[in-house]
Amino acid sequence: MIDVAEALTRVLHAARPLPAVPVAAAQALGLILAEEIRSDADVPPYDKAAMDGYAVRVADLRSGSAELRLLEEITAGAVPSCPVESGTATRVMTGAPIPDGADAIVPQEATELTHRGGEVQICVRSERVRAGQHIIRRSTLLRRGETVFSPGRVLTPIDVGVLAEIGRATVSAQPRPRAAVLATGNELVPAEQSPGAGQIRNSNGPMLCALVADAGAEVADLGIAQDDAAELSQRVRQGLAADILLLSGGVSAGVLDLVPPVLRNLGIEEVFHKVRLKPGKPVWFGVRRESQRSTLVFGLPGNPASTLVCFELFVRPALNRLLGRAEVSPPQVEGCLLREYSQPGDRPTYFPARLRQEQGTVRVELLEWRGSADLRTLAWADGLACFPAGRERFQPGDKVTVILHQSSTRPVAGRADAADDFSDRAGRTGNPACVDHGWAAPGRT
Amino acid sequence: MIDVAEALTRVLHAARPLPAVPVAAAQALGLILAEEIRSDADVPPYDKAAMDGYAVRVADLRSGSAELRLLEEITAGAVPSCPVESGTATRVMTGAPIPDGADAIVPQEATELTHRGGEVQICVRSERVRAGQHIIRRSTLLRRGETVFSPGRVLTPIDVGVLAEIGRATVSAQPRPRAAVLATGNELVPAEQSPGAGQIRNSNGPMLCALVADAGAEVADLGIAQDDAAELSQRVRQGLAADILLLSGGVSAGVLDLVPPVLRNLGIEEVFHKVRLKPGKPVWFGVRRESQRSTLVFGLPGNPASTLVCFELFVRPALNRLLGRAEVSPPQVEGCLLREYSQPGDRPTYFPARLRQEQGTVRVELLEWRGSADLRTLAWADGLACFPAGRERFQPGDKVTVILHQSSTRPVAGRADAADDFSDRAGRTGNPACVDHGWAAPGRT
Numbered sequence: 001m002i003d004v005a006e007a008l009t010r011v012l013h014a015a016r017p018l019p020a021v022p023v024a025a026a027q028a029l030g031l032i033l034a035e036e037i038r039s040d041a042d043v044p045p046y047d048k049a050a051m052d053g054y055a056v057r058v059a060d061l062r063s064g065s066a067e068l069r070l071l072e073e074i075t076a077g078a079v080p081s082c083p084v085e086s087g088t089a090t091r092v093m094t095g096a097p098i099p100d101g102a103d104a105i106v107p108q109e110a111t112e113l114t115h116r117g118g119e120v121q122i123c124v125r126s127e128r129v130r131a132g133q134h135i136i137r138r139s140t141l142l143r144r145g146e147t148v149f150s151p152g153r154v155l156t157p158i159d160v161g162v163l164a165e166i167g168r169a170t171v172s173a174q175p176r177p178r179a180a181v182l183a184t185g186n187e188l189v190p191a192e193q194s195p196g197a198g199q200i201r202n203s204n205g206p207m208l209c210a211l212v213a214d215a216g217a218e219v220a221d222l223g224i225a226q227d228d229a230a231e232l233s234q235r236v237r238q239g240l241a242a243d244i245l246l247l248s249g250g251v252s253a254g255v256l257d258l259v260p261p262v263l264r265n266l267g268i269e270e271v272f273h274k275v276r277l278k279p280g281k282p283v284w285f286g287v288r289r290e291s292q293r294s295t296l297v298f299g300l301p302g303n304p305a306s307t308l309v310c311f312e313l314f315v316r317p318a319l320n321r322l323l324g325r326a327e328v329s330p331p332q333v334e335g336c337l338l339r340e341y342s343q344p345g346d347r348p349t350y351f352p353a354r355l356r357q358e359q360g361t362v363r364v365e366l367l368e369w370r371g372s373a374d375l376r377t378l379a380w381a382d383g384l385a386c387f388p389a390g391r392e393r394f395q396p397g398d399k400v401t402v403i404l405h406q407s408s409t410r411p412v413a414g415r416a417d418a419a420d421d422f423s424d425r426a427g428r429t430g431n432p433a434c435v436d437h438g439w440a441a442p443g444r445t
Numbered sequence: 446m447i448d449v450a451e452a453l454t455r456v457l458h459a460a461r462p463l464p465a466v467p468v469a470a471a472q473a474l475g476l477i478l479a480e481e482i483r484s485d486a487d488v489p490p491y492d493k494a495a496m497d498g499y500a501v502r503v504a505d506l507r508s509g510s511a512e513l514r515l516l517e518e519i520t521a522g523a524v525p526s527c528p529v530e531s532g533t534a535t536r537v538m539t540g541a542p543i544p545d546g547a548d549a550i551v552p553q554e555a556t557e558l559t560h561r562g563g564e565v566q567i568c569v570r571s572e573r574v575r576a577g578q579h580i581i582r583r584s585t586l587l588r589r590g591e592t593v594f595s596p597g598r599v600l601t602p603i604d605v606g607v608l609a610e611i612g613r614a615t616v617s618a619q620p621r622p623r624a625a626v627l628a629t630g631n632e633l634v635p636a637e638q639s640p641g642a643g644q645i646r647n648s649n650g651p652m653l654c655a656l657v658a659d660a661g662a663e664v665a666d667l668g669i670a671q672d673d674a675a676e677l678s679q680r681v682r683q684g685l686a687a688d689i690l691l692l693s694g695g696v697s698a699g700v701l702d703l704v705p706p707v708l709r710n711l712g713i714e715e716v717f718h719k720v721r722l723k724p725g726k727p728v729w730f731g732v733r734r735e736s737q738r739s740t741l742v743f744g745l746p747g748n749p750a751s752t753l754v755c756f757e758l759f760v761r762p763a764l765n766r767l768l769g770r771a772e773v774s775p776p777q778v779e780g781c782l783l784r785e786y787s788q789p790g791d792r793p794t795y796f797p798a799r800l801r802q803e804q805g806t807v808r809v810e811l812l813e814w815r816g817s818a819d820l821r822t823l824a825w826a827d828g829l830a831c832f833p834a835g836r837e838r839f840q841p842g843d844k845v846t847v848i849l850h851q852s853s854t855r856p857v858a859g860r861a862d863a864a865d866d867f868s869d870r871a872g873r874t875g876n877p878a879c880v881d882h883g884w885a886a887p888g889r890t
Contacts, residue, residue, distance in 0.1 A: 025636070025651065026651055026654060026655065026666075029655050029658065029659060041640070043821075044645065044818065045640060045644075045645065046642075046643070048818075050816070050818075052697065052698060052699045073700065075631060075672070075699065075700060075701045076630055076631060076632035076643070076699075076701070076747075077630060077631030077632030077633070077643055077644060077672070078631070078643055079642045079643040093699040093700060093701060094697060094699060094747070094748075095630070095632055095645070095747065096632075096643070097642070097643050108698075136815075136816070136818060140815055141815055141818060141819050141820075141821060142821060148821060149824075156655075156824065156850070156852050157652060157655035157656040157658075157659050157852055158652060158655075158656075158753065158820065158823055158824040158850070159824050160651050160652055160654075160655035161648040161649065161651055161652025161655070161749060161820050161824075162648065162820050162821050162824050163636070163651070164636035164646055164647060164648040164650070164651040164652070165636075165645075165646055165648035165749075165820060165821075166646075167636055167637070167638075167639070167646060168636065169635075169636040169637040185521055185522060185540070186520065186521060186522030186523070187521035187522030187540055187541075188522070190614075191470070191608070191609035191610075191612055191613065191614040192612070192614040193612075194612070195486070195490060197491075197524045197542070198491070198521070198522055198523055198524040198541070198542050199490075199522060200488075200489065200490065200540070200610075201609055201610055201611075201612060202609060203606040203607065203609040203610035204606065205609070206470065206471055206605050206606055206608070206609040207602060207603060207605055207606025207609065209471060209605075210471065210474050210601075210602035210605035210606070211602040211603075213474065213602075214474060214602050221471075227520070227522070252497060252539060253497060253553075254497045254520065254521075254538040254539060255518065255520060255538060256520045256521070256538060302521075302539070302540065303539075304606055304610075308603065308606075370581075370585055370586055371495070371581070373489065373493075373495070373581060373586060374586050375586075375603065375606055375607050375610060376488075376586060376587060376593060376607050376610075378603055379594075379601065379603040379604050379606075379607050405601070405603070407601050407602055
């Protein structure tokens with residue numbers, strides 16, 4: 001039986017970043033940029049007013065005041081029709097282009113309008129007019145051709161604004177992986193159904209869908225398959241359209257544990273079956289390769305905790321790799337045990353834990369867990385404490401590593417290590433921006 | 446002019462958590478639970494095998510071994526047809542119900558099958574069979590009626606699994622706010638269009654849509670409105686179907702700054718116009734109240750940085766309040782300035798900064814920022830350093846507060862304060878699970 005590190009190595013060997021595709025910038029939030037982004041234009045594209053006022057010539061204001069003839073008024077979006085010559089001024093609104101000849105903006109507050117004959121005069125009183133004041137010069141912010149973002153960047157909401165500014169409505173990015181989730185087992189009924197004798201509800205399917213969506217993938221829920229080779233084969237074939245197919249249940253050595261043989265019969269190459277860990281030992285992993293694409297196939301154990309542990313150890317890194325992220329494994333922290341713990345020691349054990357910060361030390365509180373079917377206690381955990389194999393007893397105060405639950409729905413509170421590098425933005429999960437939620441304002445259909 | 450604290454107080458006074466609605470559990474990821482969730486059943490609903498093996502009577506195994514007659518085989522999803530009596534055993538697979546009479550499971554590995562006459566005998570060799578071993582008793586994990594989750598909880602992927610387990614396909618939750626985004630300005634063209642003379646691309650609209658979606662809201666992009674009272678009014682009326690309407694541009698004192706009068710004419714009650722801060726001073730906020738619902742309306746300044754600062758200071762807290770979150774303001778950290786900074790000091794200033802951790806101290810590096818139109822530099826920042834009013838010069842080493850950009854696409858790296866309370870899960874943004882991304886596996890349409 002291989003160990004966790006070897007299993008992860010094999011998973012990551014099989015998982016390659018998906019080929020980059022064009023993605024609408026609005027949908028690219030959280031995705032990894034796959035191209036160098038250069039500005040297609042100077043920003044701003046013209047000398048521009050930074051505030052409302054009058055475009056003047058500094059030379060006219062040497063004495064500290066002047067009466068100038070008003071030429072015209074330029075709002076943002078309009079263009080000046082004539083240059084500012086000596087003795088004249090043009091009114092400009094914030095964002096408007098500066099007329100030729102003008103070399104400063106005098107704020108509106110420093111001026112007074114007067115009418116003399118048929119003409120409008122501006123009386124300017126301003127002691128210290130600097131050349132260039134309140135003008136944003138063309139290309140001050142970006143020069144045409146300048147690199148704005150490099151490949152590998154995780155796109156943020158502000159980036160979406162920058163991309164719009166330079167005309168990038170579409171970018172090349174690593175797409176969201178397509179994931180399919182299939183729960184197996186004759187005992188399973190959907191959540192909305194009351195279980196009969198010997199039945200339980202399918203919790204792994206909904207949990208895996210939520211985990212996968214939260215990790216940045218698109219997910220298709222394939223529902224529940226009975227323990228029947230023909231039905232399983234048919235559903236698995238559907239799932240092979242995805243980049244990653246997650247099954248739960250049916251991977252043990254029981255008489256109805258049909259998943260491994262069914263997967264092998266469908267031409268999915270087995271990479272490993274069984275890993276030395278607890279819970280989660282029966283996990284199965286294989287790859288279906290086609291000429292242009294491949295599907296990673298995980299047979300996760302049926303117990304919810306086993307499924308969750310295998311998701312964090314193997315599936316999340318695979319998803320992160322498909323997404324092109326630099327950091328593939330979930331964040332970890334080290335902390336001191338609050339109570340003793342003992343185990344047989346033949347396999348590394350993953351145990352739900354909460355973290356507390358006390359006087360600068362991370363304390364690891366092991367929860368009252370009732371075993372690998374106990375999902376509710378896992379929901380209260382901050383992560384999974386890892387007890388390495390080969391050691392039976394752990395004392396209060398002993399250091400243990402905790403793999404943190406990684407979700408956009410909770411703060412990455414225990415991520416003490418991340419504070420060492422504020423510039424690391426590769427490790428977080430993605431989130432679709434401006435996804436069409438089926439809601440539209442009236443008048444838009 | 447009011448200050449930032451007073452403006453935020455007024456925003457939060459107007460923003461009330463949205464009334465809870467039924468939400469499919471799969472869509473509730475990141476939302477706040479609005480009801481107490483109790484288990485509708487015992488979990489497990491019956492005494493259940495924790496591994497593959499034989500259900501036996503401990504009394505039969507006192508001597509350390511026994512030959513037992515095999516009664517039947519029960520897989521998960523099936524039910525035993527007869528009790529286990531002295532001298533008999535029933536084969537059970539993991540998850541299967543335990544037959545009456547049996548009080549332990551002997552793992553398959555400790556047994557041997559033999560055939561004697563027409564009957565199958567199990568030869569058990571097991572020295573230490575404990576009563577109850579490998580049996581998960583009914584209701585060990587959850588008792589019917591027991592409280593599983595309390596109101597106020599931010600739902601995580603694991604929670605979605607727990608909810609499925611206890612039959613909750615739908616929960617009462619604070620829904621995602623509906624947001625509408627409208628950029629205004631004659632100078633704006635969409636990102637996919639080349640700007641003509643005097644034109645620039647609309648970057649605020651896409652950025653605001655991304656910020657709002659990332660913060661957990663559903664967003665309708667209303668596009669660009671010209672500086673025309675009739676057109677503006679018509680678009681704003683569309684936006685009033687939302688819970689929160691964000692406009693950008695048109696709130697200053699320029700000749701085409703029509704947003705405040707248009708909003709007032711539409712019956713939107715002005716709460717404030719102008720706040721003492723930089724950038725972002727012209728920000729407008731009002732509320733449209735109807736009998737059953739209200740719309741929060743923000744007129745954000747047109748400069749991208751001003752829009753972003755106002756989003757973080759006022760809009761994000763409003764969204765978090767609508768979502769029912771306990772923590773509404775973005776996370777902040779304190780750090781030491783790396784270089785000097787000076788300002789006029791009449792308004793608090795928000796300046797893009799990066800954070801570095803050095804020998805346990807957070808260092809604040811101010812970026813080379815080119816003013817409030819410079820969005821690109823903001824994209825490289827970890828957050829906004831806040832320089833309070835009333836002080837002109839700040840020296841290297843001085844402490845400043847940094848408001849962190851909060852996004853599911855980046856680690857909450859600088860959140861040193863959050864490490865003090867690992868149990869705080871209220872502050873993070875939401876993320877829809879299993880959203881229909883328009884992709885389906887073959888065979889599902």
